[in-house]
Amino acid sequence: MTGTCEGHECRVREAGGRAAGRTAAGYRLCGACHRRLTLGIRQLPDLYRDCEQVLGGASVKGLRERTSGGPLPGAPFNAAAAEARAAIMGVLGAWSGLVAQERRVAPPQRTIGTLSVFLLRHTDWLAGHPAAAEATREVARLVVKARRVAHPEQVRRIALGACVEPGCDGRLFGTVPVGVPGSHPAVRCDADPLHVWAGHQWTQLRRLIGGVSTANTASTASTAGTAKAADAAPAAAADRWLTATDISRLWNTPVGTVYRLASEQRWRRHHRSGRTYYSEADAHECFSRRAERSRQG
Incomplete structure (x- = not known):
């Protein structure tokens, strides 16, 4: 039992x-x-x-x-x-x-x-x-x-959500090294040490996590006979915003390069409390293209 x-x-x-x-x-x-x-x-x-x-x-x-x-x-x-x-x-x-x-x-x-x-x-x-x-x-x-x-203060931990591996009920968190030369960000599962991803895959995992959460919400709403699931998809699909420092750490790229790419490619941005935040989706698309060109070259 x-x-x-x-x-x-x-x-x-x-x-x-x-x-x-x-x-x-x-x-x-x-x-x-x-x-x-x-x-x-x-x-x-x-x-x-x-x-x-x-x-x-x-x-x-x-x-x-x-x-x-x-x-x-x-x-x-x-x-x-x-x-x-x-x-x-x-x-x-x-x-x-x-x-x-x-x-x-x-x-x-x-x-x-x-x-x-x-x-x-x-x-x-x-x-x-x-x-x-x-x-x-x-x-x-x-x-x-x-x-x-x-x-x-060597590692900043960011809670992300449920593990995306099938059958795993662990939770994912991002680790962003702070002031540790040669270290790179990563995403890890707290239940299975073999479930680990490179830091630049964080945005892809966040979308998978959002999809899992949306599916769970829809299933729960359907079972309860409510219409709340209709609101889940827009929330999961909403764009997220990152500082230049966050982007630099996640993609292991100098902050100056982040600012240059954001300006050249006109990433969406908004300002809050005196800080500038850039679209996670735009950054992900940009660095994905750069990685693909690097593989082909």
Whole structure:
């Protein structure tokens, strides 16, 4: 028998008026929340080590020289990083202890890697445990907290909507690196790490997401016997507006080039609060043509 998912993400979805996922027999989590829990546990050791690097006030950008014996005397101490590391160790240790006690297995050594590997072997059991909701909530919040401490303001996250891959009930978000040389924007699914697209495909995905949302709205409206679906298509098809900086990051193009192309090709634009916004559709068409010419040349 299936039931309503108790996972953290599905609780958030319900609070926002969206339906929670359905569970399989014997589980308290839907497939997406189960995968998020697994992915979160897998990410925590790397975040733990990243927080170690910023203990002395440095930033994780691959430019910090490693030293032995901890931070140099007089160096600033990053209390948030220390707190995040302690929280990661505490959370993984507590859930590993619960698994070892209730499953009557030998507890793992208290090292970050061993604890994570141990829990990963028992995520199926956790997904069916009465405390599954608490596990998903603690791990999800810990990943967000540790990432913010270890990588402050390096990545801007933009929520996009439902994943467009068939059968996936994850959510897509765009990641736009800020001030990180050599990095490129991308679109990722929070349920399946294999669902990833290049940043310049963002506008295409937004249209697919809009189409999926419109179809869902139309289906719901038809079932309820209402005429609200008629308003869905215009809303989904409405043009979106981006700043020159947004376009520069999404297509990995200098801002000056964006301004030049917008002027030469007369992209639609409008002004709001002293800023200029350009038509996403015009930018997408322009860069698609440039990419096609590059492939043919």
